[in-house]
Amino acid sequence: xxxxxxxxxxxxxxxxxxxxxxxxxxxxxxxxxxxxxxxxxxxxxxxxxxxxxxxxxxxxxxxxxxxxxxxxxxxxxxxxxxxxxxxxxxxxxxxxxxxxxxxxxxxxxxxxxxxxxxxxxxxxxxxxxxxxxxxxxxxxxxxxxxxxxxxxxxxxxxxxxxxxxxxxxxxxxxxxxxxxxxxxxxxxxxxxxxxxxxxxxxxxxxxxxxxxxxxxxxxxxxxxxxxxxxxxxxxxxxxxxxxxxxxxxxxxxxxxxxxxxxxxxxxxxxxxxxxxxxxxxxxxxxxxxxxxxxxxxxxxxxxxxxxxxxxxxxxxxxxxxxxxxxxxxxxxxxxxxxxxxxxxxxxxxxxxxxxxx
Numbered sequence: 001x002x003x004x005x006x007x008x009x010x011x012x013x014x015x016x017x018x019x020x021x022x023x024x025x026x027x028x029x030x031x032x033x034x035x036x037x038x039x040x041x042x043x044x045x046x047x048x049x050x051x052x053x054x055x056x057x058x059x060x061x062x063x064x065x066x067x068x069x070x071x072x073x074x075x076x077x078x079x080x081x082x083x084x085x086x087x088x089x090x091x092x093x094x095x096x097x098x099x100x101x102x103x104x105x106x107x108x109x110x111x112x113x114x115x116x117x118x119x120x121x122x123x124x125x126x127x128x129x130x131x132x133x134x135x136x137x138x139x140x141x142x143x144x145x146x147x148x149x150x151x152x153x154x155x156x157x158x159x160x161x162x163x164x165x166x167x168x169x170x171x172x173x174x175x176x177x178x179x180x181x182x183x184x185x186x187x188x189x190x191x192x193x194x195x196x197x198x199x200x201x202x203x204x205x206x207x208x209x210x211x212x213x214x215x216x217x218x219x220x221x222x223x224x225x226x227x228x229x230x231x232x233x234x235x236x237x238x239x240x241x242x243x244x245x246x247x248x249x250x251x252x253x254x255x256x257x258x259x260x261x262x263x264x265x266x267x268x269x270x271x272x273x274x275x276x277x278x279x280x281x282x283x284x285x286x287x288x289x290x291x292x293x294x295x296x297x298x299x300x301x302x303x304x305x306x307x308x309x310x311x312x313x314x315x316x317x318x319x320x321x322x323x324x325x326x327x328x329x330x331x332x333x334x335x336x337x338x339x340x341x342x343x344x345x346x347x348x349x350x351x352x353x354x355x356x357x
Contacts, residue, residue, distance in 0.1 A: 013276050020050060021061035025279035028064035031251045040085035042255060043068075047092035049259050052181035053266045057096045065093055069100060076106055083115050084124070087131045095134075104135040111139040122149050123170050123177075130177045150174050155191035160198040161346025163294065168199040168211055175218035182221040182267075193224060198343045204230055204333050207292035209237045210257040213264040220267050229336035231268055238265050240287035243275045249283040258284035293326030301348055309345035 014022065027046045032039035043065075050057060068075075069090065076086045087110060091103045110116075116128035116139040125140055126147070132139050140146055153159075154174050159167050175196070178186035188196075196219050203212035213234060216226040238261040241254075266272040300321040301307050308314060319327050334340050 013274055016271070016273075017056050017058055017061070019273045019275075019277050020055055020057050021064075022277040022279045023273060024050075024057070024061050025064045026277070026282050028068070030279070030281040031255075034068060037082060037085075040082055040089065044085045044088045044092075045256060045259055047089055047096065048181075049263045051092040051095050053263055053272065055096075055266075055272070059097065062093065062096065062098045065089075065098065069093055069098060069102070072102060073106065076110070080110075080113065080115060083110050084127060084131060091131065091134050107132045107135040107137050111137045114139075116140050122146060122153070123174060126150055126174070126177050130180070147178075150178070151189070151192070154195055155189055157191050157194040157198055158346045160195040160202070161343050162349065163202055163206075163298065165211065168202065169214065171195055171199055172211075172214040172218040175222055179218075179221040186222055188222045193222065194339060194342070196222065196224065197337050197339055198346070200226065200230060201333055201337055201340065201343050202294065204233070204336065205292050205297065205329065206294040207233075207289065207329065209234060209261055209286060210254075213257070213260040216264050217260070217267055227336040229332050231264075234261060234264055235268065235270060237287060238262060238270075239274070241275065242285040242287070243277055244283045244285070245278045245280045246283075247281055249281055251281070251283065253283045254286040255284045257286050290325045290329070293322055293329050296322050296326045297330065297347075307348055307350050309348040309350045311341045311344040314344070314348065 013019070023046060027043050031042065049055075072086060072090050076083055079086070087103070087106060090106060094100060094103050111132055116125055116132070119125045119128060125143070129138060129140050129146070154171050160171060171192075175186055175188070175192070178188075196215055200212060200215040200219070203215055212230055216230060216234060219226045241258050241261070243258075262272045265274075297318065300318055304317070319330070322330065337343065
């Protein structure tokens with residue numbers, strides 16, 4: 001037999017540049033409208049992941065944002081309360097290859113308006129500084145203590161040994177900004193590194209792929225090696241996401257977790273967005289599974305009047321109060337981190353409050 005029939009069967013997963021283009025088209029024009037703050041949030045997050053991971057983006061893919069870029073100065077003038085979103089999108093588009101140099105003018109205008117001075121938190125001020133320094137302007141040059149205050153916050157590891165998602169996400173974002181998204185060593189001290197480990201343990205105990213991805217990305221940006229247990233779980237979790245397309249689908253979905261899980265995957269040497277995506281409206285759904293034992297563990301500890309922070313002493317008591325699934329996940333968490341004992345000491349919150357009678 002000398003005749004060979006070649007079947008050109010298309011791959012269910014498009015090439016990498018096509019996947020990036022499809023995601024950009026979907027987020028730019030198919031999920032929300034451009035004057036919606038959630039449109040700004042979603043597109044700022046997508047473009048940030050693409051830009052800081054060094055994704056390949058074609059000129060055709062960038063064309064999805066031509067309308068936004070053409071009018072970005074009007075938007076920032078009328079919606080100055082969203083200037084960080086608007087600057088982030090504009091700067092990322094230019095750094096991804098969009099033709100134009102509006103970013104520098106917008107940075108100087110925003111700095112002259114004093115927008116960074118109106119921020120309520122040091123983290124927001126630091127983000128504003130980081131954004132504007134991308135075009136050579138420091139809007140808070142006079143605030144010599146800003147970075148020191150941020151480092152003091154992330155170095156208090158005890159903060160991150162108990163459930164507090166707001167604090168945990170602020171920790172990861174602080175490391176993103178301090179490291180310029182992995183472009184240089186953020187110089188974290190031992191307290192901040194311990195804080196990342198504690199935040200990661202809580203995320204793993206909750207089986208929270210969104211937060212755990214951010215923690216692992218932050219650890220890699222800081223030159224740390226995330227535990228294999230966490231990364232192996234995240235890789236499986238990322239592969240199991242469901243992506244659906246269709247005009248009938250809602251957009252109150254798990255898009256952010258999908259983005260950050262794939263961001264983590266890229267840093268871990270995996271293929272990013274390895275799913276059959278399209279330029280249409282898409283809905284991203286996290287995989288189902290066994291709930292993490294964090295709530296069970298917290299309720300167990302709260303009910304124990306004689307609890308202590310000694311994990312060796314408390315381990316048999318705790319395991320006796322947990323379901324079988326919770327015990328398995330807790331055992332993986334325990335083995336994943338050398339500082340689990342120190343984490344548990346803070347998690348137990350065993351120091352009594354003395355109230356005068």
